[in-house]
Amino acid sequence: MKLEGKVLIAQGGGPTAVINQSLVGIILEARRYPQITKIYGALNGVSGIVDERFVDLTQETERNLEEIANTPSSALGSTRDKPDEAYCKQMFEVMRAHDIRYFFYIGGNDSSDTVRIVSEEAKKVGYDFRTMHIPKTIDNDLMGNDHTPGYGSAARFVTQCFMGANLDNRALKGVYIGVVMGRHAGFLTAASAMAQRFPDDGPHLIYLPERPFHMSQFLSDVKNVYDKYGRCVIAASEGVQDENGQPIMIKYANKVERDAYGNVQLSGSGILGDILATYIKNKFHIKRVRADTFGYLQRSFLGSVSDTDRAEAREVGEKAAQYAILHDMDGSITIQRVGDYAVDYRLTDIGQIAALTRCMPDAFINEEANHVTEAFRSYARPLLGSNMPIAGRLRAPMVKKLVR
Amino acid sequence: MKLEGKVLIAQGGGPTAVINQSLVGIILEARRYPQITKIYGALNGVSGIVDERFVDLTQETERNLEEIANTPSSALGSTRDKPDEAYCKQMFEVMRAHDIRYFFYIGGNDSSDTVRIVSEEAKKVGYDFRTMHIPKTIDNDLMGNDHTPGYGSAARFVTQCFMGANLDNRALKGVYIGVVMGRHAGFLTAASAMAQRFPDDGPHLIYLPERPFHMSQFLSDVKNVYDKYGRCVIAASEGVQDENGQPIMIKYANKVERDAYGNVQLSGSGILGDILATYIKNKFHIKRVRADTFGYLQRSFLGSVSDTDRAEAREVGEKAAQYAILHDMDGSITIQRVGDYAVDYRLTDIGQIAALTRCMPDAFINEEANHVTEAFRSYARPLLGSNMPIAGRLRAPMVKKLVR
Numbered sequence: 187m188k189l190e191g192k193v194l195i196a197q198g199g200g201p202t203a204v205i206n207q208s209l210v211g212i213i214l215e216a217r218r219y220p221q222i223t224k225i226y227g228a229l230n231g232v233s234g235i236v237d238e239r240f241v242d243l244t245q246e247t248e249r250n251l252e253e254i255a256n257t258p259s260s261a262l263g264s265t266r267d268k269p270d271e272a273y274c275k276q277m278f279e280v281m282r283a284h285d286i287r288y289f290f291y292i293g294g295n296d297s298s299d300t301v302r303i304v305s306e307e308a309k310k311v312g313y314d315f316r317t318m319h320i321p322k323t324i325d326n327d328l329m330g331n332d333h334t335p336g337y338g339s340a341a342r343f344v345t346q347c348f349m350g351a352n353l354d355n356r357a358l359k360g361v362y363i364g365v366v367m368g369r370h371a372g373f374l375t376a377a378s379a380m381a382q383r384f385p386d387d388g389p390h391l392i393y394l395p396e397r398p399f400h401m402s403q404f405l406s407d408v409k410n411v412y413d414k415y416g417r418c419v420i421a422a423s424e425g426v427q428d429e430n431g432q433p434i435m436i437k438y439a440n441k442v443e444r445d446a447y448g449n450v451q452l453s454g455s456g457i458l459g460d461i462l463a464t465y466i467k468n469k470f471h472i473k474r475v476r477a478d479t480f481g482y483l484q485r486s487f488l489g490s491v492s493d494t495d496r497a498e499a500r501e502v503g504e505k506a507a508q509y510a511i512l513h514d515m516d517g518s519i520t521i522q523r524v525g526d527y528a529v530d531y532r533l534t535d536i537g538q539i540a541a542l543t544r545c546m547p548d549a550f551i552n553e554e555a556n557h558v559t560e561a562f563r564s565y566a567r568p569l570l571g572s573n574m575p576i577a578g579r580l581r582a583p584m585v586k587k588l589v590r
Numbered sequence: 591m592k593l594e595g596k597v598l599i600a601q602g603g604g605p606t607a608v609i610n611q612s613l614v615g616i617i618l619e620a621r622r623y624p625q626i627t628k629i630y631g632a633l634n635g636v637s638g639i640v641d642e643r644f645v646d647l648t649q650e651t652e653r654n655l656e657e658i659a660n661t662p663s664s665a666l667g668s669t670r671d672k673p674d675e676a677y678c679k680q681m682f683e684v685m686r687a688h689d690i691r692y693f694f695y696i697g698g699n700d701s702s703d704t705v706r707i708v709s710e711e712a713k714k715v716g717y718d719f720r721t722m723h724i725p726k727t728i729d730n731d732l733m734g735n736d737h738t739p740g741y742g743s744a745a746r747f748v749t750q751c752f753m754g755a756n757l758d759n760r761a762l763k764g765v766y767i768g769v770v771m772g773r774h775a776g777f778l779t780a781a782s783a784m785a786q787r788f789p790d791d792g793p794h795l796i797y798l799p800e801r802p803f804h805m806s807q808f809l810s811d812v813k814n815v816y817d818k819y820g821r822c823v824i825a826a827s828e829g830v831q832d833e834n835g836q837p838i839m840i841k842y843a844n845k846v847e848r849d850a851y852g853n854v855q856l857s858g859s860g861i862l863g864d865i866l867a868t869y870i871k872n873k874f875h876i877k878r879v880r881a882d883t884f885g886y887l888q889r890s891f892l893g894s895v896s897d898t899d900r901a902e903a904r905e906v907g908e909k910a911a912q913y914a915i916l917h918d919m920d921g922s923i924t925i926q927r928v929g930d931y932a933v934d935y936r937l938t939d940i941g942q943i944a945a946l947t948r949c950m951p952d953a954f955i956n957e958e959a960n961h962v963t964e965a966f967r968s969y970a971r972p973l974l975g976s977n978m979p980i981a982g983r984l985r986a987p988m989v990k991k992l993v994r
Contacts, residue, residue: 201761226989230761238993241986253982259757261984266762283992350890353663357605357634358670362886456860456883478885479860482766486754489979490893575893578657580665582645585630588687589642 189314189514190221191287193507195243196228196235197322198293198300199266201259202336203343203491204499205322208292209262210255211503212320213243216288219511226286231265231293232300236276240284255500258486260292269300274307287315288510292503294323294334298518299541305516316510319518319536320502324485326373329542330534332523333373335502338495338569340367340484341377344421345570347480348381349577352388352419359417360474361408361466364389365459367484369425372396372546374484378421379558380566383577388419390557395425396546397555399434404462405469407556412472424458424479434458492571498529505531527568593718593918594625595691597911599647600632600639601726602697602704603670605663606740607747607895608903609726612696613666614659615907616724617647620692623915630690635669635697636704640680644688659904662890664696673704678711691719692914696907698727698738702922703945709920720914723922723940724906728889730777733946734938736927737777739906742899742973744771744888745781748825749974751884752785753981756792756823763821764878765812765870768793769863771888773829776800776950778888782825783962784970787981792823794961799829800950801959803838808866809873811960816876828862828883838862896975902933909935931972 459477863881
């Protein structure tokens with residue numbers, strides 16, 4: 187009665203700081219069931235399935251698995267491949283040959299779409315097996331989830347970046363622009379707001395892809411802040427776009443790449459920061475205008491992990507194994523917020539997740555479209571985890587002038 | 591007999607993660623001496639002295655000082671001003687009016703030069719006071735020091751960046767270039783080597799300003815690594831230059847700024863990374879070539895501090911106060927390595943430090959000029975501090991192919 191066979195786990199899309207927690211959560215939970223004959227890992231996501239590149243995770247030690255759980259970036263390797271029907275047929279040929287009956291794919295919305303196609307293909311050919319999508323994405327853009335594993339740690343990193351950038355900008359005044367990852371969803375850029383402690387702390391301005399970006403309004407915002415504080419710290423999403431949906435970096439520059447999904451390749455380039463810095467310099471003749479593009483560090487930096495995120499990433503893996511093996515069900519594990527702060531996990535139909543993008547709700551963005559609201563702060567605070575470093579400042583009074 | 595009067599502390603140049611440890615080290619030590627009537631801080635370095643913008647640090651609480659000590663970036667604010675004789679005369683007018691008898695300036699080699707000029711100016715006008723330079727710089731380029739406060743923490747950050755970048759590059763293969771701060775000295779870029787744990791870990795190639803950079807040799811190095819591992823992680827100093835001393839980013843691009851010291855402004859721009867990535871793409875038609883410029887995060891990121899660096903930064907401040915107040919001496923505090931690992935502090939004549947740059951010794955750079963030596967690793971290891979995160983990897987054996 188119980189479906190006996192092998193487990194296959196794969197990881198897809200961009201790595202996160204806690205994606206291996208989910209991997210290890212699945213492995214350790216799956217080990218408890220006698221009907222699981224072996225636990226395999228596919229190298230480099232679905233491409234490792236068609237190429238039949240599997241490792242036998244049954245032979246891993248628990249200590250090493252825990253070390254891997256605490257290591258960022260997909261331990262099995264990843265892929266950007268998006269399987270079509272032919273690709274899926276190849277996958278089945280391989281999976282059937284190995285008696286794989288449980289397929290777990292850890293990934294974002296592109297990966298969940300892969301799971302959906304694979305599951306349908308399985309039904310078509312009458313192959314009895316369970317498919318599970320386990321969420322991960324630093325973008326926090328999966329439907330049906332309060333938030334996604336990987337976001338909390340990336341948000342913590344971005345917060346730490348802006349805490350430091352704000353202090354640097356206070357010490358040597360000027361304008362600082364930090365460009366944050368996020369093609370369509372502004373959650374990660376919005377996390378920069380968590381860096382603010384004192385009323386004059388930056389980021390003073392936050393620009394998200396959810397609101398049209400107008401260069402003239404941007405420049406006017408910067409002037410207001412600069413006039414008030416003599417400095418300005420700006421967080422801008424790499425995906426900021428105009429009212430027609432055209433990315434600002436494309437509108438003002440020309441060369442971009444496209445990856446296999448047709449997504450515009452925005453990361454790893456300083457173009458947007460340079461554009462914004464140049465416009466500010468030219469308009470206001472402020473000497474010290476600097477831009478950083480945080481790039482791949484946001485998803486891979488070793489040493490900025492939210493303990494909340496770490497725990498939840500582990501649990502979504504465990505829950506996926508339980509739903510598939512114990513309950514014989516298919517779907518995507520989602521995180522639901524059930525308290526302040528508490529979560530529970532739900533099995534959700536994959537059709538509600540696959541290939542869809544969740545954006546920042548209106549309640550999280552201020553009216554001027556240049557910062558976040560208190561509602562966003564309340565939402566984000568528990569996700570960053572405990573023991574966030576604190577930025578102190580002097581309270582010493584000014585000394586009376588004697589000379590002039 | 592004891593020189594009675596006020597202490598004035600200022601911070602200059604680029605902030606570091608531990609510069610406020612030195613500030614607090616001076617304050618808490620100076621508080622112990624009855625001849626110290628007040629402890630002032632000058633806002634924004636020497637510019638706060640000529641403008642008479644002082645805060646009274648005597649009124650700070652110890653708890654708040656400890657919070658500030660653990661906060662990166664100059665708490666008093668910084669400056670890029672380089673005083674000339676006229677500037678110094680103004681400084682004296684102000685300092686004499688406030689009965690300042692002890693001047694502590696925390697900064698790099700430009701700041702030490704300021705201390706030297708100020709001290710000479712003081713002697714000229716017969717003003718009796720003590721001047722102390724306290725070292726700080728993430729570049730690690732001060733003469734007379736085994737290493738400088740600020741370097742260990744920045745090196746730790748760079749190491750953590752490359753640990754993560756290496757994992758990301760393993761998961762999604764291609765070429766990754768990380769551009770690291772350092773105009774003339776390659777110490778910070780070299781720290782990337784500390785990210786290597788397994789023999790095939792990146793960075794596979796490291797390029798320093800101390801060795802001429804040849805594009806053809808670079809491309810050939812990249813090809814060798816890529817052929818061997820199917821991927822390549824590169825650490826490049828922003829200051830890499832050709833055999834005539836011309837920076838590569840200027841040779842291949844055109845627009846750069848110059849700051850008040852005449853230094854070429856290299857940070858905060860992705861130009862060098864873009865140049866190197868473009869050459870690799872065009873030559874080898876590798877699809878996935880990515881470049882990040884780590885930028886200001888290297889000196890300001892809140893949450894990557896070496897405990898060794900933190901302790902030493904505190905002690906150089908304390909020792910400076912002791913040499914000046916207890917021993918009535920002038921100079922620059924330097925760090926000497928006296929054991930494995932142990933340090934001691936020495937008072938050094940400022941003329942041996944001021945406006946000079948220390949570069950990587952030959953023994954730290956490999957013959958091929960594309961990586962570091964074991965000697966560098968031994969040198970750097972204790973500076974990064976304890977509890978460095980570890981990057982684990984799977985040891986699971988490959989499964990035998992059944993299909994093909």
